[in-house]
Amino acid sequence: MSRPRTLFEKIWRRHLVAAETEGLPATLYVDLHLVHEVTSPQAFTELAERELPVRRPDLTLATMDHSTPTDPSIDTAKLRVLDPEGSAQLDRLLANCERHGIPLYAMGDERRGIVHVIGPELGATQPGMTVVCGDSHTSTHGAVGALAFGIGTSEVGHVLATQCLLQHRPKTYEVRVDGRLQEGVVAKDIILAVIARLGIGGGTGHVFEYTGEAIRALDMEGRMTVCNMSIEGGARAGLIAPDDVTFAYLEGRPMAPAGYDWEAAVDDWRSLPTDDGAAYDRTTTLDGSALEPMVTYGTNPGMAIPIAGAVPEDDAIEPEKRASFRKALDYMALEPGQQLQGKPIDVVFVGSCTNSRYSDLVAAANVLRGRKVADGLRVLIVPGSDAVKRQAERDGLAQVFVDAGAEWREAGCSMCLAMNGDQLAPGQYAVSTSNRNFEGRQGAGGRTFLASPLTAAASAITGRVTDVREVLS
Amino acid sequence: MSRSFTRFTGSMAPLPIQNVDTDQIIPASYLKVTDRSGLASGLFSRWRYRDGDPEGEPISDFVLNRAEHADARILLAGDNFGCGSSREHAPWALVGYGFRAVISTSFADIFRSNALKNGLLVVPVTEDGSASLFEAVAADPATEVTIDLEAQTLSLPGGGETSFEVDPFARRCLLDGTDQLGYLLNQAPAIQTFEAAHPARLDTRSG
Ligand code: SF4
Numbered sequence: 122m123s124r125p126r127t128l129f130e131k132i133w134r135r136h137l138v139a140a141e142t143e144g145l146p147a148t149l150y151v152d153l154h155l156v157h158e159v160t161s162p163q164a165f166t167e168l169a170e171r172e173l174p175v176r177r178p179d180l181t182l183a184t185m186d187h188s189t190p191t192d193p194s195i196d197t198a199k200l201r202v203l204d205p206e207g208s209a210q211l212d213r214l215l216a217n218c219e220r221h222g223i224p225l226y227a228m229g230d231e232r233r234g235i236v237h238v239i240g241p242e243l244g245a246t247q248p249g250m251t252v253v254c255g256d257s258h259t260s261t262h263g264a265v266g267a268l269a270f271g272i273g274t275s276e277v278g279h280v281l282a283t284q285c286l287l288q289h290r291p292k293t294y295e296v297r298v299d300g301r302l303q304e305g306v307v308a309k310d311i312i313l314a315v316i317a318r319l320g321i322g323g324g325t326g327h328v329f330e331y332t333g334e335a336i337r338a339l340d341m342e343g344r345m346t347v348c349n350m351s352i353e354g355g356a357r358a359g360l361i362a363p364d365d366v367t368f369a370y371l372e373g374r375p376m377a378p379a380g381y382d383w384e385a386a387v388d389d390w391r392s393l394p395t396d397d398g399a400a401y402d403r404t405t406t407l408d409g410s411a412l413e414p415m416v417t418y419g420t421n422p423g424m425a426i427p428i429a430g431a432v433p434e435d436d437a438i439e440p441e442k443r444a445s446f447r448k449a450l451d452y453m454a455l456e457p458g459q460q461l462q463g464k465p466i467d468v469v470f471v472g473s474c475t476n477s478r479y480s481d482l483v484a485a486a487n488v489l490r491g492r493k494v495a496d497g498l499r500v501l502i503v504p505g506s507d508a509v510k511r512q513a514e515r516d517g518l519a520q521v522f523v524d525a526g527a528e529w530r531e532a533g534c535s536m537c538l539a540m541n542g543d544q545l546a547p548g549q550y551a552v553s554t555s556n557r558n559f560e561g562r563q564g565a566g567g568r569t570f571l572a573s574p575l576t577a578a579a580s581a582i583t584g585r586v587t588d589v590r591e592v593l594s
Numbered sequence: 595m596s597r598s599f600t601r602f603t604g605s606m607a608p609l610p611i612q613n614v615d616t617d618q619i620i621p622a623s624y625l626k627v628t629d630r631s632g633l634a635s636g637l638f639s640r641w642r643y644r645d646g647d648p649e650g651e652p653i654s655d656f657v658l659n660r661a662e663h664a665d666a667r668i669l670l671a672g673d674n675f676g677c678g679s680s681r682e683h684a685p686w687a688l689v690g691y692g693f694r695a696v697i698s699t700s701f702a703d704i705f706r707s708n709a710l711k712n713g714l715l716v717v718p719v720t721e722d723g724s725a726s727l728f729e730a731v732a733a734d735p736a737t738e739v740t741i742d743l744e745a746q747t748l749s750l751p752g753g754g755e756t757s758f759e760v761d762p763f764a765r766r767c768l769l770d771g772t773d774q775l776g777y778l779l780n781q782a783p784a785i786q787t788f789e790a791a792h793p794a795r796l797d798t799r800s801g
Contacts, residue, residue, distance in 0.1 A: 138785055139784055144763060146763050148785075153796060160680065162629070163629060163630055163682075167775070178799070181798060210628055224799050245798060255680060256680055257679050273680055273681075275682060275775075278775060282779065283778045283779060287763070322700060355674070357704065375801050382795070386795060421677070441721075445613065445672065538617075538622045540622045540626070557615075557678060557679075560640060562617050562622075565621070565646045
């Protein structure tokens, strides 16, 4: 018998075209390459200049998500006028995909959506695969037990041309979350608590593997939320071992194996989980039953507190970090020791590859059903994909949002990075279900409180940062 | 697009902030470009100009606007530099501005990889090393250091030098101009063998 191995190690070994040697990185094969409009044009240019073909268009999938409008009245023609630059970038993706025979879900396509929402939704991302994309939240796909990570544009070119990447083997980091979550505490709270604990550089050089009862108990979409924000903890990838929940989620999806191939695939996938006795380079454990709804107060995702807590005092911050801490509070116009609960807000954003899937919308709708959003508050609900949008419209969720006074939008990245015109005005506060509260991320001068869809929906009702448990009780 | 890099001497622009994310290095509004050029004016634009607008008024106390650091070609930054988004526009903007190297106690993984592919050297130093460099620049903004990639050393302001770690392959590529894509393309036979032994379980064109 071979020695016990981790899930990461098993996937890594399966994809070695050439192993790492002293001085040379490994050559790692890529099973699925996801592409979007923002980080690909320069890579295609590089191929054109060198007259190279795309090696495996059949393992490549492109979508438009980052700069697409979410206002249903804006079509391709209008976009040309409103946003000529963004439009030109979308046209470029279209031309590049046509030239190389890469399937592309362009505006108007029913399969279009945020790249990290559609991958699992279509069954394209599968256990044991290597998945890459010129996008740091590619870590999302680790929820199905795939080794998935973001790459730069030069590397996008490498994968287009060779289907391979030059990589050094990262270390492994087990993040164990034991126990059962309390009412009102969800996947987003787990990952915000993990990042608050480890720090935003805590996972640098590592791949997280999330284990423990609280992780096992999550549905697939909750697992995606957790893996999505691995990069916010500094880890390029986050993994969760595939299990029956994973297989039930994937079965029957358009790109998942079918028939006899399905049986064979599941047999194989069952061999992937980390063996008993396998060693991680590092391990940390959190008590899931002690977690509370989390909210960020600062300008990086590690600056998070339980919603009933207060912004730390200066002396709780290490001296060398105090200047950055103060800079963040200045930007947020908050004081040390201040409570966030009850803080008036201007906008609520439910969306992004972290929290825009069907179950996220169900969670938000359950809080908003039969209630109204606060006067003067802007509430955007942006589904992660066209498929999620259609399902929510069929099932009446969309109507719940509209009745409550929220804006129901087209699928896309939207206010997560504010490239498409959906953005905060300077000085505005938002409770957002996205993944980054960096300065200006949601619009220049905008201030972001990251939280779960439950917290976002509760805050939408009151117009203030609100503990969902108070609204529900 | 590797640029060769062997040895560089210059002064430093101090940015004593931790966790500088790539959204600050180059905001998303600059990501609509389809080439690599023209990003220098967007570099740190939200910290550099009033309302983040390069046409607008420069914020006088931001390091890149201070006359004494106008010629600096080395960025001396706080811990965990380049975290967040994978955008390679971040090193493109830094290189476009004229930076040749970034010194910090640590770098985010994707930023490090992107920087080294664009001839921007990332130089990790210890906390003490970092503190002494910040002190030296505060005392004399013209303080120069020499980064020697061949020897993997950083000369220290008070005399002496310290060695630094760099990925050996990236170092080799920077020193002799090896093109990483070319290196991968040369592995075509091994890639073909791998593909023959591992038939794909997916066809994205079937969706
Ligand atoms: S939703 Fe936000 S984080 Fe996710 S891919 Fe889009 S821009 Fe990136």
